[in-house]
Amino acid sequence: MSAIPLSHVLILASILFTIGFAGVIVRKNTLFILMSLEVMLNAVGVAFIGAGSVWQQADGQVMFILVLTLAAAEVAVGLALLIQMQKRFKSLDIDLLSKLKG
Amino acid sequence: MNIATDGLIMGLNALQLMFYFAAILAIVASVKVVTGKNTVHALLYLVVSLLAVAVCFYLMGAPFAAGLEVIVYAGAILVLFVFAIMMFGLGQDETLNSPVSRGFTLSNISLWMGPSLIALLLLVELIFAIDNAAIQEKLTANVIHAKQVGILLYGPYLLAVEIASFLLLAGLIAGYHLAKPDGASVANQNETGEPL
Numbered sequence: 001m002s003a004i005p006l007s008h009v010l011i012l013a014s015i016l017f018t019i020g021f022a023g024v025i026v027r028k029n030t031l032f033i034l035m036s037l038e039v040m041l042n043a044v045g046v047a048f049i050g051a052g053s054v055w056q057q058a059d060g061q062v063m064f065i066l067v068l069t070l071a072a073a074e075v076a077v078g079l080a081l082l083i084q085m086q087k088r089f090k091s092l093d094i095d096l097l098s099k100l101k102g
Numbered sequence: 103m104n105i106a107t108d109g110l111i112m113g114l115n116a117l118q119l120m121f122y123f124a125a126i127l128a129i130v131a132s133v134k135v136v137t138g139k140n141t142v143h144a145l146l147y148l149v150v151s152l153l154a155v156a157v158c159f160y161l162m163g164a165p166f167a168a169g170l171e172v173i174v175y176a177g178a179i180l181v182l183f184v185f186a187i188m189m190f191g192l193g194q195d196e197t198l199n200s201p202v203s204r205g206f207t208l209s210n211i212s213l214w215m216g217p218s219l220i221a222l223l224l225l226v227e228l229i230f231a232i233d234n235a236a237i238q239e240k241l242t243a244n245v246i247h248a249k250q251v252g253i254l255l256y257g258p259y260l261l262a263v264e265i266a267s268f269l270l271l272a273g274l275i276a277g278y279h280l281a282k283p284d285g286a287s288v289a290n291q292n293e294t295g296e297p298l
Contacts, residue, residue, distance in 0.1 A: 003117045003240055004162060012125045012158070016132055023136035031141055031187070035148050038179065039132050042155055045171070053162040058250040061167045062259050065251070068174050069266040073273030075179050079186040080280035086190045 009050030016043035030085065030092045034078045041071045117237050120227055121161045127220050128154035134216065145183055146217040150224075152176045157224050161231065163241060166248040189281075 016039060023036025045064045052060015082092065089096045131151035138144030152175045159168035231237050255263060 003115060003244070004121050008118075008122075008125075009162065012128070015129055016155075019129065019132045019136055027136070029141070031183075031190075032136070032138070032144065035135055035144060035183070038148065038175075039135060039151065042152065042175070045167075046155060046158065049159050049162055049164045049167050052246065053164055053244065056244060056246065058246050058254045061164055061246060061251045062254050062262075064164075064167050065170065065255065066262055066266055068170060069270055072174065072179060073269045075182055076273040076277040077280070079182060080277040082186060083189055083281045092190070 004050070004053075006050055006054045009054075010047060013043045013047035013050065016040075016046060028093055028095060030082055030094050033094065034075065034082070037074065037078075038071060041067055041074075115240075116234065117161060117240050120231060120237070121158060123227060124154050124157040124161065124224065127223060128158065131217075131220055141187055142184075143217075145180065145187070146214075148183075149176050149180050150217045150220045152180075153221060153224055157228055160228070161241070163245045165245065166251055 020036045020038075020040030020043060023039065024033050027033050027036065045067050048060045048063045048067065050060070052058065052064075085097070086092060128151050131147045131154055134147040135144050135151060138147060152171060156168040156171040156176070159165075159171060231241075
């Protein structure tokens with residue numbers, strides 16, 4: 001049994017997730033949206049590690065490693081898309097992307 | 103007041119208190135990431151936030167995950183961000199938002215003071231955790247070793263590892279294709295003889 005109660009770990013994870021979610025919703029700069037996504041994925045990792053440490057199972061860390069690879073792939077594709085966006089619009093404002101419709 | 107805080111410290115144990123401290127640092131740094139104006143400064147706070155979460159992992163008895171967090175998140179992914187920001191060439195945007203740096207003013211200090219202060223607090227906390235025998239005893243009692251993780255990763259979760267490797271391959275190809283300069287695709291079209 002871990003020394004830190006699971007509920008407190010989950011509270012930390014949900015606070016971090018909410019901060020990241022607010023960043024994704026509120027910010028207009030696409031680079032900040034990607035950073036907020038990183039914060040959200042990190043919060044998911046906190047929840048997995050906390051659950052794994054409470055039940056003394058290594059599954060939590062395995063899931064954390066999978067989340068880590070997901071974050072790496074997501075950032076690679078996202079930043080490449082941002083480079084394209086910077087090339088075309090000369091700006092990182094996400095509102096410019098609404099021109100894509102139709 | 104003093105007696106009350108002493109009682110609180112006795113009631114909660116030192117390990118728990120250190121976890122809450124690192125958690126508060128992580129939350130503060132994350133808020134600074136989301137509310138930041140300058141991209142590079144927000145990135146600095148993101149590194150500090152990831153380091154704080156790594157300390158949390160260490161205190162939760164997952165030192166392997168803490169190491170991975172520092173190496174992959176704070177090392178690799180953040181370096182990717184820094185290189186991308188360099189490629190954007192945001193020169194004008196950055197100077198618009200950043201304060202004027204003349205001399206040794208207060209606003210000039212506060213730019214790097216925040217992240218370095220939080221990082222220093224994390225370092226002090228980590229040294230305290232490593233140095234304190236009681237905390238070490240409690241940590242080693244419920245640590246999950248990397249060996250267990252490895253056995254599980256290449257046993258029941260083998261298929262998930264394969265899928266993750268496909269995901270990374272897809273990320274590699276997409277990153278190469280999307281970040282390719284425009285000139286490269288034009289040259290290819292010329293070689294294949296397609297009309298431009």
